[in-house]
Amino acid sequence: MLEAYGWNTTWQQLFDAAPGHAGNLVPARVTAQFTNQYRIAADVGELTAEVSGKFQFQAASRSDYPAVGDWVIVQPLPGERRAVIHSLLPRRTAMIRRAAGSVPEEQVIGANMDTLFIVNALNGDYNVSKIERYLVAAWESGATPVVLLTKADLCEEVDLRIAEVEAAAPGVPVLAVSAVQDWGRSALAPYLQPGRTIAVTGSSGVGKSTLLNWLSADERQRVQGIREDDARGRHTTTHRELFPLPGGFIMMDTPGMRELQLWDSGDGWQEAFGDIEALAEACRFRDCKHGAEQGCAVKAALRNGTLDERRFTSYKKTGRELAHQARKERSVSQRTRKSADKRHAARTSYSPKMFETD
Incomplete structure (x- = not known):
């Protein structure tokens, strides 16, 4: 078992x-x-x-x-x-996001995955910046990320979309598949090895449950319809679940997320934007903000077209978000420590003699 x-x-x-x-x-x-x-x-x-x-x-x-x-x-x-x-038992890998709510708290989406399939559909859901966000969390998790572009049968520019994502995901395999047309299954074979765990993540309606059913040749997960004119769909998966599949590999299906709130992903951010981080190494100043500084290699790459403006904007946005998240986390930790110190002081200052009468 x-x-x-x-x-x-x-x-x-x-x-x-x-x-x-x-x-x-x-x-x-x-x-x-x-x-x-x-x-x-x-x-x-x-x-x-x-x-x-x-x-x-x-x-x-x-x-x-x-x-x-x-x-x-x-x-x-x-x-x-x-x-x-x-x-x-100690976790080898774990995908973590910021839990919903006003208090900063981490939520483990899945643990001990070998590979993380980041699923984005080649319909109205297609969004390179969204893929970049998932890549930040994926690199931070310790699992190996793979981008799956599903519903390839609905796209007339598949090769162009693959090239766009490859440019935004240096070093990450990018594969286009279609469960409806049974396209691309052989390209997934290297990851579907006995004893390996593959987690599938992405927004609602991108085809995660369809992918699971396709690879298992069985109706493991109920699939709901989607309006392809605006790519709006309802959540099919309502909870995270593991499925052992033919061939001996294990797949983890997860509910769709409207937006992935990042959590403590500094290393993952640097890995996901490794191309920009490499450019920054050539900046004249070590603390370059890539703004108006002289000798900024990142700005030079933007001017000569070797760095895409959209990708740089995504880099800055996620960097600011993670910095803000870190500040909030430190603030909550400080308040928690102060509260604990006050409770401890109250307990240690209490003495029954305080209530004794002569």
Whole structure:
């Protein structure tokens, strides 16, 4: 059972070395995540699971909780199809975004992916800047990004679109596919290897669930219609879920995101815009802002046409967003520390003698 979800000797060694290892604890993989429950795959089969009270107490943030793709250490409950999650095995990779809400908090979209398929449709949804945002998160995750341009049968300029995305994604494979016409399956073969986990991410309506059904030759996910005149569609996938597919690979389907809110992705930003970062190395001043400074190599590239203005605008926009996010995170962390210090001071200053009478 576990091998079908990617279990191997490396994970076995991590499990054997985990602290608090006991005979009644077994490994499992999180295959689906709901509001307060998880579905997991263990050697005894599929179980529903919840985290233990100790796990909840020790979790410092939302990202400390299990996510789809995590390997977990669980205790199956005798005579039931339920289990208790006690801890996580270390994550190899994790795609993270900023969670919805006014308080800065990270949310793990998926864990332990080998490859991340960034899906964008060749219809009205086609947007190179959107692909760049996903690439920032993908490089930060540690997984290998691949851009899939779906619905290629609806586009008359496929080669042009591929070239545009390749220019915006240096070093990243860019593949055009059509599930309807069964185009491009062979190009995906190098990534669909036994034991490998592929996560599929992108906006709603780009064809993620159709891609899953196509590669599995089965109706794994329900697919809803889309108005191709404006590329507006409804979310088909309502939760993240893992699917073991023929050929031995595992795919993770995720709900469509209207906008990917980036989180702590400085390294991913530099990797996604590596071409601009390389140009910046030739600037006269180390702290060049690529504005009005003399000897700016980035501005020179814009003037001679070797750097696209749209890409530079995207570079600046995401850079400002990440800097703003970092400031907000630091502010929240400082307030949290001050609040904790005040609570600690109140506890340590309290003494029963304060309430004694003569």
